[in-house]
Amino acid sequence: MDIVVVGGGMAGARLAQQLAPYAEAHADAPDRAEAPDRTVTVTLVGEEPHPPYNRVLLAEVLAGRYEPEKITLPAVGIRTPPRRAVRLDRDARRVVCDDGTSLPYDRLVLATGSNPVLPPLRGLFEDGADELPLGVRCFRTMDDCLALASAAGHGTRVVVVGGGLLGVSAAQALAARGARVVVAQQGERLMERHLDDTAAALLRRHLEAQGVEVHTECRVRGLLTQRTPDGRRAVRSVELSDGYCLGAELVVLACGVRPRVGLARAAGLAVAQGVVVDDLLRTSDPAVHAIGDCAQHDGVLYGLAGAARDQADVLARVLVYEARTDRRARTDLRAPTAGTRAEDIRSDTAGGAPRYGGTRALTRLTLAPGPPGSGAALLDGAAPLDVAAPLDIAAFGDPEPGPGDDVLRLTDGTTGAYRKVVVREDRLVGGILLGDLAAVGTVAGVWEGDEPLPSAPLLHLLTDDGGY
Structure with missing residues (x-):
């Protein structure tokens, strides 16, 4: 064949x-x-x-x-x-x-x-051309990655449009190269498809501790460009919906796929x-x-x-x-x-062709550590957290509970760890693990199996060994 x-x-x-x-x-x-x-x-x-x-x-x-x-x-x-x-x-x-x-x-x-989704920004394209201005890239391919790495250096002004998984990853990576990074997220929080308010706040402060400036509920209206000596357009700033302009030598479009x-x-x-x-x-x-x-x-x-x-x-x-x-x-x-x-x-395959029954998998992201000694109060009432360690995130399903759902949260204010699961009737329907993924194996197994939860108290689901 x-x-x-x-x-x-x-x-x-x-x-x-x-x-x-x-x-x-x-x-x-x-x-x-x-x-x-x-x-x-x-x-x-x-x-x-x-x-x-x-x-x-x-x-x-x-x-x-x-x-x-x-x-x-x-x-x-x-x-x-x-x-x-x-x-x-x-x-x-x-x-x-x-x-x-x-x-x-x-x-x-x-x-x-x-x-990649290209947002309808004024100035993104001109006169029907399909060429992006110089300095404007998506973050999807190896060529995108190598072009951004080549252009971003210490002090380079970068605006990342979009605060989802790709936008957060790009922002932190560019900050690690010494760029001055601003994230413009139209939604109310970072990674809003995956995280709740508490987890998004943890993530935001982890980024801010590394020098990334984060703006939520911030809509980008357009790009302002200027002509280079050879006649090409190059980005010089990003215009927000309130008229404020962010100076930019690089713009990363991370608005989904x-x-x-x-x-x-x-x-x-x-x-x-x-x-x-x-x-x-x-x-x-x-x-x-x-x-x-x-x-x-x-x-x-x-x-x-x-x-x-x-x-x-x-x-x-x-x-x-x-x-x-x-x-x-x-x-x-x-x-x-x-x-x-x-x-x-x-x-x-001896007994017949297999079938695909769908996938239930976690979304995982590991953000590199911030500068030694940097930190922020990540949870209400918590002491400042040293973010010299990586920030691990795992999210699955729908982390927002519906009527009648059971919700279990464990928060460690000393380490910034946050764990949450949502249970509907007797099944795990969503959750977030952030900062400490010791229980991720157990939680992932329960989620992927889509089986009724055992009779053990839900608290055991979020302990280090899962309690099962």
Whole structure:
């Protein structure tokens, strides 16, 4: 079976890695008939010039703590030169690329990821041009990361538009390079999708202790630019809704992402917010699958590295099963086991193709320590906290309780640790761990399992060993 994977990000690379044992066996055999264990061939198509990398660690590269090659993912599959897939010919089962090449497939996997959201700011674009002003970057790719690292030095004035996960990561990384960073967050608090008021206050003061200036409920109206000697536009300040202008040599747009579905939509595949897939991660064309940020399963867009990994693992087992059964339709399907290794695919598919049942995973972030001796009163009535240690954050589900929900909070004013879980009836539906993740293993297991809570008191759920 010839498999073409469009997208060289974390989802596509993980899938190729899981399929590698089946693609590489007897690879030197001159005739496929002489290589019965060579179940699949894999071609990975990516438009970035860099080998696949761990996008989660881009902030570490931006901060200067990792070199780019340190976050490179294993090189697997047949990776073509950098090229962009521009059209899908589903009738002929071919992928047409921007350099004119045409790649045949038996199964096609769309792992096209997502694009950064560009906010409707005055001055962002001019006269219909699609080129951002000099000094304005998103924070999504390795090229973005390297450009920001090159431009940001000691004293560089930087405005980060957006205080979500990406914005917070970029702000702290740039501050670590000595830049003067301001975060402009339109919402009421930082990381409002993941944190409650208390946790967001902890996070804010951790950033402020490192010199990051944070403004919430702050809407950016536009960018003011000036012409360079060669006629290009370069950013010089950020205009807020109240008319105040923040001087800026760099502006980072961290306003979220949107699934990249243009290729699928143009090919006539079913698209909602993302590319619609079933439990076999098939699109409306059974020869085409989708995984990662671009895929929408059971109405859910995950946008998480953990979900992309799980989908890639399940799809690897699906594809190997199909290859070994001559792609005949089967009805004896069973649920997958999350985290199955590639070498387990052979036995795991013996009784039928696996299904993808969704992902329940935590969002995690580790912020580097602040300057020695820096600190702030992080909780009401608490003593100033030394932030010379990293700040670890784990969040999952909905941290805001509804009517009738049980809420348990543990706060340590001496260390700034904060733990909270929300329980609805007998199930864990959301929570936050900040500053001390000793209980994260237990909490993650309960959350991911989606099982009724044991009868032990809820307090034990947040102790160091979970009490279970």
